[in-house]
Amino acid sequence: MSEDKSDGLPPLREVIKKFDLGAKKSLGQNFLLDLNLTRKIARVGGDLSNCFVLEVGPGPGGLTRALLMEGATNLIAIEMDRRCLPALAEISDAYPGCLTVIEGDALEQDIAALTKGAPTKIIANLPYNVGTALLVQWLTPPVWPPFWQSLTLMFQKEVAQRIVASPGSKAYGRLAVLSQWRATPQLVFDVAPTAFVPPPKVTSAIIHIEAAPEPDIAPSVKMIERVSQAAFGQRRKMLRAALKQLTPQPEPLLEAAGIAPTSRAEEVDVAGFCRLARAFEDA
Numbered sequence: 001m002s003e004d005k006s007d008g009l010p011p012l013r014e015v016i017k018k019f020d021l022g023a024k025k026s027l028g029q030n031f032l033l034d035l036n037l038t039r040k041i042a043r044v045g046g047d048l049s050n051c052f053v054l055e056v057g058p059g060p061g062g063l064t065r066a067l068l069m070e071g072a073t074n075l076i077a078i079e080m081d082r083r084c085l086p087a088l089a090e091i092s093d094a095y096p097g098c099l100t101v102i103e104g105d106a107l108e109q110d111i112a113a114l115t116k117g118a119p120t121k122i123i124a125n126l127p128y129n130v131g132t133a134l135l136v137q138w139l140t141p142p143v144w145p146p147f148w149q150s151l152t153l154m155f156q157k158e159v160a161q162r163i164v165a166s167p168g169s170k171a172y173g174r175l176a177v178l179s180q181w182r183a184t185p186q187l188v189f190d191v192a193p194t195a196f197v198p199p200p201k202v203t204s205a206i207i208h209i210e211a212a213p214e215p216d217i218a219p220s221v222k223m224i225e226r227v228s229q230a231a232f233g234q235r236r237k238m239l240r241a242a243l244k245q246l247t248p249q250p251e252p253l254l255e256a257a258g259i260a261p262t263s264r265a266e267e268v269d270v271a272g273f274c275r276l277a278r279a280f281e282d283a
Contacts, residue, residue, distance in 0.1 A: 007035075007069050009094055015060050016197070019087050023059075023198055029081070030196040031059050032125055037195055038066035042123060044188055044208050045152045048072040051119040054148075056106040056134065057127045060087045067123060068095045075099045076114055078106045106134060112147035123152040128200070131155050132175070135163075139178050140221045144214045151209040152188075160187050160205035167269045173235070174228040180270045181224060185209040219277035227277045231265035238262050246280065253279040 012033040015021070023029035032038050041063060042048070049071040058064040058077040061084075067075055068091070075098055077088060085103060092099040102109070107130060111120075126134060131153070138151060155163070158171075163179045164187050165171035179185045188206040193199040219227075226246065234242040240261035243250035251261045257275035259268055268276070 007065055007094065009065060009091065012060055012062050015087050015090075019060070019083065021060050021083055021087065024081065029057070029059060029127060030198065030200050032062045032195060033197055034195060035062065035066055035069075037191070038063045039070055041125070041152065041154070041206055042066040042070040044206060045121050045123045045150060048121065051121055051149065052076060052115040054078070054111060054115065054120060054122045054124070056122070056124040058088060059084055061091045063123070063125050064088065064091055064099065068098055073098050076102065078102045078104060078109060080105050106130070107137070115147060117147065120148045121150050121152070122148050125154040128156060132159060136175075136178060139183060140225065142221055144182055145211050149211060151207070153207050153209070154191065154204050155207060156200075157190060157203040157205040160207050163207055168266060172266050174232045177224070177228045177270055177273050179209065181274055182212055182215055183209050184212050215271070215274055217271070217274040217278050219274055219281055223281050224273060224277040227280060228273055231268070231273070235265045238264060239268070247283070253283055
């Protein structure tokens, strides 16, 4: 697809050349240059005009420009690669008052404080090396609902499939449980390696996650993480064996949660893990 130049800024290839922004593998960088594609990603997030929009790892600003073109008026972009800041400054100048760029590591930022408690949508082509860690951080705040309304994120397709996986599938695991116990994830569309510079070796995918109400059975974040990690850490074992690292006698807790002790982790749905984590807490 040809690059859309309707925002009046130079083509991204020229921006990369001007500021010598070769993608760094150490930072997990793969840049999207096609503004038609980045605008398609931005539109998955819905109406961007009446909320804060947070972007992590904007790089030379392909998705940043798309978010602004699609109506974002309060966009915060967090970038740890100092080389990209001049390119982002040019975008900020083209959209006065709409873009705030913060230099730093998103894993270390108090993002909820940045958006001052206002409605927030996170839309990002996450760096591959920190994407899962950021997702888990956003899914597991101690208080729910979270500061964000929705997450529209790019992952390697294999990771995306793990996020939306159903019980019984090979992809179903701890990440699916954490993603689905109080949110609703959807795999929206794939992105081919050829869309990136440099092209990665794998296909990527866009995931859209909506925050859901706190479930009726609401264990603590710490407990559902502990139980799911123990269960899937030895996924070939029956749960009565896999959970012995948490308690010498897991059978009564499994029975209290309505789960057969002979079940394996991949056979238990998200609601079952919530009941199990709550049974551990009650014990």
